[in-house]
Amino acid sequence: MASGRPSTRHPERLPSPSALLKLTRALSVLDEIFWPQWDERFYSFDRERDGTCLARMRNGEGDLWYVVFIPNGGAVLRGFDHNSVMSPY
Numbered sequence: 001m002a003s004g005r006p007s008t009r010h011p012e013r014l015p016s017p018s019a020l021l022k023l024t025r026a027l028s029v030l031d032e033i034f035w036p037q038w039d040e041r042f043y044s045f046d047r048e049r050d051g052t053c054l055a056r057m058r059n060g061e062g063d064l065w066y067v068v069f070i071p072n073g074g075a076v077l078r079g080f081d082h083n084s085v086m087s088p089y
Contacts, residue, residue, distance in 0.1 A: 017075035024067055043067035 013021065028045035035041045046054045051071035058064040065079035081087065 017069060017073055020067060020075060021053065021055075027057075028055065059063050 014020075024043070024060070027043040027047050028041075031041040031043040034039065042057055042059055044056045053069040053074075055067040056064070062082035063080065067078075068076045071074070084089070
């Protein structure tokens with residue numbers, strides 16, 4: 001049975017860039033409410049003047065991801081999971 005989880009093997013299961021933008025912005029707002037100190041937060045979100053946005057997650061244990069949202073509606077995702085079988089560590 002195939003899992004319903006998003007993956008690079010099933011890109012159709014990934015959220016649209018606009019849905020991902022809303023989700024990452026909401027996560028960062030909630031983190032800011034619960035943890036006012038920036039260094040205590042997992043999620044952050046920054047918007048540049050040209051419309052480019054950067055969403056980040058870091059858990060303090062080496063896991064992280066970044067999503068760059070570009071003004072034309074696209075997004076680029078980079079992530080690292082130190083427990084992954086693909087990790088060199």
